[in-house]
Amino acid sequence: KQEVTQIPAALSVPEGENLVLNCSFTDSAIYNLQWFRQDPGKGLTSLLLIQSSQREQTSGRLNASLDKSSGRSTLYIAASQPGDSATYLCAVPSGGSNYKLTFGKGTLLTVNP
Amino acid sequence: NAGVTQTPKFRVLKTGQSMTLLCAQDMNHEYMYWYRQDPGMGLRLIHYSVGEGTTAKGEVPDGYNVSRLKKQNFLLGLESAAPSQTSVYFCASSYPLYRGDTDTQYFGPGTRLTVL
Numbered sequence: 001k002q003e004v005t006q007i008p009a010a011l012s013v014p015e016g017e018n019l020v021l022n023c024s025f026t027d028s029a030i031y032n033l034q035w036f037r038q039d040p041g042k043g044l045t046s047l048l049l050i051q052s053s054q055r056e057q058t059s060g061r062l063n064a065s066l067d068k069s070s071g072r073s074t075l076y077i078a079a080s081q082p083g084d085s086a087t088y089l090c091a092v093p094s095g096g097s098n099y100k101l102t103f104g105k106g107t108l109l110t111v112n113p
Numbered sequence: 114n115a116g117v118t119q120t121p122k123f124r125v126l127k128t129g130q131s132m133t134l135l136c137a138q139d140m141n142h143e144y145m146y147w148y149r150q151d152p153g154m155g156l157r158l159i160h161y162s163v164g165e166g167t168t169a170k171g172e173v174p175d176g177y178n179v180s181r182l183k184k185q186n187f188l189l190g191l192e193s194a195a196p197s198q199t200s201v202y203f204c205a206s207s208y209p210l211y212r213g214d215t216d217t218q219y220f221g222p223g224t225r226l227t228v229l
Binding site: 031032041042043044045046089091100102103104105106 | 218
């Protein structure tokens, strides 16, 4: 059974700092990996999707990397801003599918002005 | 486009009552999903559908039923609500991989359900 772990569970940083969020998964036979953002009381918004053949994806100040062989992904946020404060979740397809997602429990990020 | 919408946004039920949560998407997605989110447990897949008229069980299907009579709608039913079903419920939708489109899942805003 696929298990997804995110470390740390919570992170508090001053504005402007670069930071890294970690995600690990137990079954490396994945089609892709997604990073989502969830604001309090809201739904999830997809940030980045990395296909299994890719090593990384970038969107603005966000960069996600994927190392399938070691079962790890990182989300790098450059020059953090208070508006980046949210819970960040990673998810991988499981059960041999490319669409049934297993989620990590998330990292709660607080960026202090 | 409205994206994925969910009705209602909040609901309080008594144990044993029934209700239906409605999810609608206007992106012509083939696949739709129901998740529940609980503190300390993360998001877990309840049921999903890969097309109109089809449904399948996810990780935590017990106590729930679903129907996909129309491509744009996915209904989640609780026949006899229990306090353990107190949770936030999210619906999502996506294209299938064979379409060649991104397989990103798009989420609705959630329904907060309390069962007393």
